[in-house]
Amino acid sequence: MTATQVEIAGIGIHPFGRFEGRTVTELGVAAVRASLAEAGLGRGGFQAAFCGTAYGGVAAGHKVLDALGMTGTPIFDVEAGCASGAAALILAADAIRAGQHDAALVYGIEKMPKGIIRSSFFEPWREEAGLAATPSYFALRAQRLMHESGVTLDHLARVVVKNRRNGVGNPAAMLRREVTAADVLASRVVCEPLRLWMLCSPNEGAAAVVLRRSVASSEPTVKVAAAVLRSHLPGNVLSEATPMSGRVDDSIPAPTTLAATSAYETAGLGPSDSCSRTRSSGSVPGVTQARPSRTGRRR
Amino acid sequence: MSEGSPADVAVREGLFTVAADGSCHLLGGRCARCGEHHFPRTATCPYCSADEVTEVPLSETGTLFAWTAVTAPPPGYRGAVPFGFGVVELPERIRVITRISEPEPSRLRRGQTMRLEIVPLHEDEDGRPVVTYSFGPVET
Numbered sequence: 001m002t003a004t005q006v007e008i009a010g011i012g013i014h015p016f017g018r019f020e021g022r023t024v025t026e027l028g029v030a031a032v033r034a035s036l037a038e039a040g041l042g043r044g045g046f047q048a049a050f051c052g053t054a055y056g057g058v059a060a061g062h063k064v065l066d067a068l069g070m071t072g073t074p075i076f077d078v079e080a081g082c083a084s085g086a087a088a089l090i091l092a093a094d095a096i097r098a099g100q101h102d103a104a105l106v107y108g109i110e111k112m113p114k115g116i117i118r119s120s121f122f123e124p125w126r127e128e129a130g131l132a133a134t135p136s137y138f139a140l141r142a143q144r145l146m147h148e149s150g151v152t153l154d155h156l157a158r159v160v161v162k163n164r165r166n167g168v169g170n171p172a173a174m175l176r177r178e179v180t181a182a183d184v185l186a187s188r189v190v191c192e193p194l195r196l197w198m199l200c201s202p203n204e205g206a207a208a209v210v211l212r213r214s215v216a217s218s219e220p221t222v223k224v225a226a227a228v229l230r231s232h233l234p235g236n237v238l239s240e241a242t243p244m245s246g247r248v249d250d251s252i253p254a255p256t257t258l259a260a261t262s263a264y265e266t267a268g269l270g271p272s273d274s275c276s277r278t279r280s281s282g283s284v285p286g287v288t289q290a291r292p293s294r295t296g297r298r299r
Numbered sequence: 300m301s302e303g304s305p306a307d308v309a310v311r312e313g314l315f316t317v318a319a320d321g322s323c324h325l326l327g328g329r330c331a332r333c334g335e336h337h338f339p340r341t342a343t344c345p346y347c348s349a350d351e352v353t354e355v356p357l358s359e360t361g362t363l364f365a366w367t368a369v370t371a372p373p374p375g376y377r378g379a380v381p382f383g384f385g386v387v388e389l390p391e392r393i394r395v396i397t398r399i400s401e402p403e404p405s406r407l408r409r410g411q412t413m414r415l416e417i418v419p420l421h422e423d424e425d426g427r428p429v430v431t432y433s434f435g436p437v438e439t
Contacts, residue, residue: 116371118375125311127373127374128310128376128420128429129398130373130376130382130384131384131397132373133369133373136373136384139367140365143366188370189370192404194367234345238365244339245394246393247335247392247393247394248388248392249392
């Protein structure tokens with residue numbers, strides 16, 4: 001007997017950018033509707049729904065399915081910061097693997113405020129003291145990476161060049177113009193060594209996937225080879241977390257490392273095997289240090 | 300930079316102390332079970348979960364581990380920009396996230412000696428200075 005495999009039956013996306021006058025619910029409706037259409041499913045076609053969002057508000061996932069007349073199944077609203085969408089997908093995939101559902105709807109919706117991200121994670125005094133500037137934490141990580149690994153400012157700029165190039169042919173992308181490393185380095189210094197274009201642009205958008213239990217088929221499908229989540233260990237002052245202090249101990253792995261290691265083990269794959277991967281659209285140092293925390297393999 | 304004065308308002312109680320002679324210390328926690336230090340002090344040790352934390356003043360000086368400057372005011376911040384921001388390593392074997400009193404990154408170098416000071420952020424509704432902790436380079 002082989003373990004249950006999970007595959008993607010349909011995807012939908014609302015473009016990413018700025019959409020004045022359109023609610024986060026409306027963005028979600030567009031993405032969910034498209035994913036269900038591609039999967040050939042309608043009301044009653046899925047047994048549970050998982051919605052990832054950090055700024056969507058109370059019961060944001062419920063509001064999307066309410067607008068579509070598709071409530072009644074369990075709906076789980078999931079928040080895990082930048083990993084909210086991945087967390088929703090992990091819960092859905094695990095539930096299908098456990099035999100709870102044949103199909104599950106997963107969607108991520110967001111309308112980020114403009115400017116430096118404001119997060120209730122930071123207590124008011126940390127904001128007041130100037131210790132709640134998220135780019136500054138990424139800047140410290142970038143400086144450390146450059147100091148310890150030989151990564152240069154030009155390398156960081158070239159990550160942006162590569163990411164922007166990926167957007168050129170993608171009609172759902174917010175940034176669709178090709179840029180040069182010189183352009184990136186000429187953008188405003190936000191927190192040395194990070195330039196404005198090295199930081200993620202807060203934006204709006206939504207994406208949805210329908211997951212289902214794999215059945216024997218001659219049709220090629222996209223399977224979820226691994227989807228894992230890890231949180232930070234205490235004591236690493238410059239990992240993905242933003243603590244107030246940490247230990248003088250460089251052996252404490254960052255959660256990205258823990259998640260990537262686990263994902264590769266689960267999938268039985270390594271970095272050289274990946275032909276398609278997803279990752280968060282975080283700031284450059286995060287992406288540079290990260291190995292993909294979730295890999296999907298086309299079979 | 301300014302030294303602490305009784306008229307000042309700490310940005311949060313319990314982060315630091317200022318003595319009559321102007322000397323100041325961050326108030327950390329030391330766990331009786333694992334012996335590790337943390338800052339700010341919490342009721343439970345963040346490393347081993349023991350509820351055996353006692354408050355300890357941390358060393359005034361340390362070494363610079365990482366630094367940058369914040370050039371645009373982050374949300375909820377009413378003070379001046381640019382300001383320095385970084386990590387200072389203390390002899391208690393901890394690294395502290397802190398403001399850095401030097402806002403020009405090129406004037407700093409890794410490993411240099413840094414000393415704690417209390418700096419003004421802005422004024423409260425009654426016109427009293429609201430102050431916080433910062434580390435500045437020690438003149439050599």
